[in-house]
Structures are given as structure tokens and as C-alpha cells.
Amino acid sequence: MKKLIKIILLILVVVILIPVCYVAYVFIAFHRLGDMDIVVQGTAPQAAIQKKTEYKIVSYNIGFGAYEDDYGFFMDGGTQSWAWSKERLDTNLKNIGKTLKDQDADIYFIQEVDIDSTRSYHFDQRKYMSDALPNKSYTFAQNYDSPFLFYPIFQPHGASKSGLMVFSNYTIQEAKRYELPIETGLYKLLDLDRCYSKNKISVDGGRELVLYNFHLSAYTSDGTIATEQLKILVNDMEIEYNKGNYIIAGGDFNKDLLIDSSVYFGKSDIEYTWAQPMDETLLNAKHITKVAPLDEANPVPSCRNADGPYHVGQYVLTIDGFLVTQNVEVMSSNVINTNFKYSDHNPVYMTFKLI
Numbered sequence: 524m525k526k527l528i529k530i531i532l533l534i535l536v537v538v539i540l541i542p543v544c545y546v547a548y549v550f551i552a553f554h555r556l557g558d559m560d561i562v563v564q565g566t567a568p569q570a571a572i573q574k575k576t577e578y579k580i581v582s583y584n585i586g587f588g589a590y591e592d593d594y595g596f597f598m599d600g601g602t603q604s605w606a607w608s609k610e611r612l613d614t615n616l617k618n619i620g621k622t623l624k625d626q627d628a629d630i631y632f633i634q635e636v637d638i639d640s641t642r643s644y645h646f647d648q649r650k651y652m653s654d655a656l657p658n659k660s661y662t663f664a665q666n667y668d669s670p671f672l673f674y675p676i677f678q679p680h681g682a683s684k685s686g687l688m689v690f691s692n693y694t695i696q697e698a699k700r701y702e703l704p705i706e707t708g709l710y711k712l713l714d715l716d717r718c719y720s721k722n723k724i725s726v727d728g729g730r731e732l733v734l735y736n737f738h739l740s741a742y743t744s745d746g747t748i749a750t751e752q753l754k755i756l757v758n759d760m761e762i763e764y765n766k767g768n769y770i771i772a773g774g775d776f777n778k779d780l781l782i783d784s785s786v787y788f789g790k791s792d793i794e795y796t797w798a799q800p801m802d803e804t805l806l807n808a809k810h811i812t813k814v815a816p817l818d819e820a821n822p823v824p825s826c827r828n829a830d831g832p833y834h835v836g837q838y839v840l841t842i843d844g845f846l847v848t849q850n851v852e853v854m855s856s857n858v859i860n861t862n863f864k865y866s867d868h869n870p871v872y873m874t875f876k877l878i
Contacts, residue, residue, distance in 0.1 A: 555705075555716050556665060561698035565653065565690075567660035571725040572629075572693045572732050574877045577854055582632040582773040582843055583623060583870035584738065584826075587643045587685060588616040588651075590867040593832040597675055598742060599867075600793075600830030604680045605642045616648060619865045620655025626859065626872060631656060631690040632773045634738040636663070641671070641681020652688055661690040664700040664720035666738060683715070687736045687774070689722050696731075698722040701759070703752040705740060719756055719772075726769060726877060733763045735772035735846075741797060749777050750802050760848065761809050769877045770811070770848040775826075775868070776801060777842055780815035784840030787822040791838035795828050798842050806846075814845040816856040816871040823858040829867040843871045852876045 572578070588606060595601020606612040623631060633652055637643040649663055665686040672680040689695065703717040719737035726732055735756060739749040753776070760770045778801040781787060806813060816825065824839035831837075847853060856873040863869060 555702060556668065556700070556718070557702050559700050561662045561664050561700055561720060563660060563662055563695045563698055565659050565661045567692055567694045568658055569692055570694045571727040572877065573727050577874055577876055578629040579626070579872060579874050580630040580632070580771060580773065580845070581623065581626045581628040581859075581870055581872045582634075582736075582845070583619070584634040584775045584843060584866060584868040585616075585619050585636065585648075586866040586868060587635050587637040587640065588612050588619065588646070588648055589643060590829055590863075590865075591615055592862065592864050594829060594867075595831035596829040596867070597680070599828055602675075604675050604678050606644065609644045609646075612643060612646060615865050616646070616651040617655075620651050622859075622861060622865060622870065623652070624655045626870065628872065629692045630734065630771075631688070632734075632736040633688040633690070634736070634775050635685055636688050637683070637685045638663075638665070640683040640685060641679070642683060649688065652690070656690045659690045659692060660695040661688060662695055662698040662720060662722055663688050664698070664718060664736070666718055667716035669715050687718075687720050687738060689720060689734060689736050691722070691724060691734075693724045695722045696725055703739075703755060704748060706748050717752060719774075721759070730767050730769065732769045732771070732877065733760075735760065735770070737772065737774040739775065739777045741777040750805070753778070753802070754805050757805050757809060757811060757846070760811055760846065764810050764848045764850070769850050771845060771851060771875070772847075773845040773873075775843055778802075779840050779842060780813065780844045781817065781841050784824060787817065787819070788824050788839050791828075792836035793830070793838060795838045797828075798826075798840055810849045811846050812849065812853075814847060814853055814856050814873055815841060816844055816858045816873070817841065818857050823860045823869060825858050825871050826868050827863050833863045843868055845871075845873050847875065850878055852878045
């Protein structure tokens with residue numbers, strides 16, 4: 524009997540210790556990367572951008588190459604935690620690269636590019652992007668380096684290293700990663716680390732074109748942290764504008780840029796509230812304008828909620844777009860309709876001139 528009691532007590536100790544040790548590991552391993560200089564790579568065909576010339580910029584959250592149109596992510600209400608397979612991931616990343624290349628843009632902002640993550644079989648996805656977009660100046664800013672997540676139980680999401688890439692036909696003179704605030708407590712483990720990358724290109728005749736690429740927080744307690752992140756970004760943009768520079772920011776806002784996307788895309792079969800309307804008062808008294816890509820005659824959303832395979836009636840909205848200062852003239856902008864074949868996001872584009 525004593526031996527049985529000892530065995531039971533030992534089992535209980537192990538059962539209790541394992542989760543305690545894991546929680547301790549997660550909190551100890553969690554770290555933030557901080558502000559840092561970014562190495563500029565590649566060679567662009569042109570040194571400086573010209574005024575009064577039309578250019579095209581594309582922004583695309585590629586969803587670490589996993590979000591094909593039949594994919595549902597466990598944190599969005601689906602069941603998958605990894606890309607379907609190495610083979611499908613390879614094919615999908617190549618299709619994403621081709622989609623970007625086909626846009627023949629002058630500048631690209633790409634979000635959620637994995638470099639060494641369990642969920643994407645440790646593929647370094649930077650190579651897929653640079654192979655698809657050769658002869659360009661480019662940068663990579665690591666967004667987060669998360670500890671191993673032992674969930675879901677039968678296919679743990681694992682550890683994730685992911686970031687932001689900028690590609691340009693014009694030489695990026697310098698670039699830097701800037702840390703953004705994130706949630707505190709347990710939510711920080713879902714929110715991960717966050718940043719924006721700041722890239723500078725010379726403008727012919729003087730001044731600089733400053734490019735901001737970002738992916739704001741999604742999995743938060745009430746959405747306010749993404750607003751705080753945006754406030755910091757906007758303030759930095761205003762500082763650069765006051766220096767006489769030209770500013771374009773773009774990426775995944777994780778905010779409803781149309782304020783109420785259901786007006787354009789209809790109500791979904793399941794209601795979600797993770798993407799709150801963007802707080803446009805942040806732009807008050809600033810020299811900054813929001814660019815929410817939309818063709819009202821044929822509206823296409825930029826994002827779907829990946830609670831399962833893409834289908835009619837799924838929650839869709841536009842959370843990808845741009846911010847520009849008033850010395851940047853926007854000629855056009857729209858969502859590129861891929862029917863979410865390669866990501867839970869559609870790419871968005873904008874054509875512009877520096878004036």
C-alpha cells in the first residue's frame with residue numbers, strides 16, 4: 524500500500540511539475556528584440572527615386588506560406604497549426620513569389636515571412652522572396668522570436684521566427700527596426716513581439732523617401748494595443764515629414780480600414796470582432812492620409828478570417844493598406860484578387876507620385 528501511495532504521489536508531482544516548468548520556460552524564454560540597425564542586401568538598378576514620376580507599391584501578408592484557401596488556423600477558429608506539408612509549402616511559396624513578381628511593382632512590403640519556424644518546417648522564406656524579386660535592394664526585419672508553444676497537443680505550433688521584408692528598385696540607403704509596445708501578462712505570449720521597419724531611399728534633387736513596413740497586433744485583449752502601435756508609427760512619420768521627407772507606410776493594420784467592411788462585403792455567417800475600426804482621429808492635425816484600397820463598383824476584401832477553408836459567407840474585411848504624407852500624390856489603389864488562394868490575405872497596391 525505504501526508503495527502504491529508513493530507511486531501515486533510521484534505521478535501527481537510529475538503532472539504538476541510539467542506544466543509549471545513549461546510555464547516558467549515560456550516566460551523565461553520570452554524576449555524582445557529591441558531597436559536595431561538592419562543590414563541592406565541586394566543591388567538595385569537605380570540609386571534614387573524621381574519626383575513627379577508614377578510608381579507602384581505592393582503590400583502582401585503571406586501568412587508564412589501556409590494559408591492556402593483550404594486552410595484554417597487554430598487561433599482563428601480552425602484546426603491547423605502547421606502548413607499542410609513541406610511539398611505544399613514549397614509550391615505555395617513559389618506561387619506567392621510569382622504573384623508578387625507579376626505585379627511588376629517598384630516597391631514591395633511583405634509581412635509574415637518565416638525564417639526558422641516549426642509551423643513552416645524551418646524553411647527560410649526570405650530566399651523564396653528574393654529569388655522571385657531579383658535585382659532589388661531589400662531588407663529583413665525580424666518581428667518576433669517566440670518560445671515553443673505546446674499547443675495544439677497533437678501538433679504543437681512550436682517556436683516561430685518571422686519578420687518583414689522590403690524590396691525596392693531603388694537603393695535602400697539605410698534601414699532600422701523599431702520596437703512597438705505589446706500586451707502584458709499572458710497575452711504577450713499570443714501577441715509576440717512587434718516592430719516596424721524604417722527604410723530610406725534618396726530622392727533625386729534632395730530629401731528622402733521613407734518607407735515603413737509593419738504588421739500590427741492581432742491577438743490582443745481588446746484591440747487597443749494596435750491603436751497604441753499605430754500612434755507611435757504616425758508620430759514617427761510626422762517627424763520625418765517635418766524634415767521635408769516623403770513618407771509611405773504600409774502593411775497589415777489588423778484594423779478595419781473601411782470602418783465597416785460589411786457595408787461592402789456583406790455580413791458574415793459568424794460574427795467576429797478582432798478587427799476593430801481604425802481610429803482615424805490619430806491622423807488629426809497630422810499631414811497624413813489613410814489609403815484603404817477599394818473599388819466600390821467591384822469591392823474585394825484584403826483578408827479573411829481563417830476559421831476554416833475559404834467560402835462564401837466567411838468573415839472578410841480590408842485590413843491591409845497604406846498611410847501617406849500630403850507630399851505623396853496617390854493615383855490609384857486596390858486589392859489584387861487572388862481569391863485567397865495562397866494566403867488569408869490578398870495583396871494590395873497603390874500607385875503614387877512624389878510632388
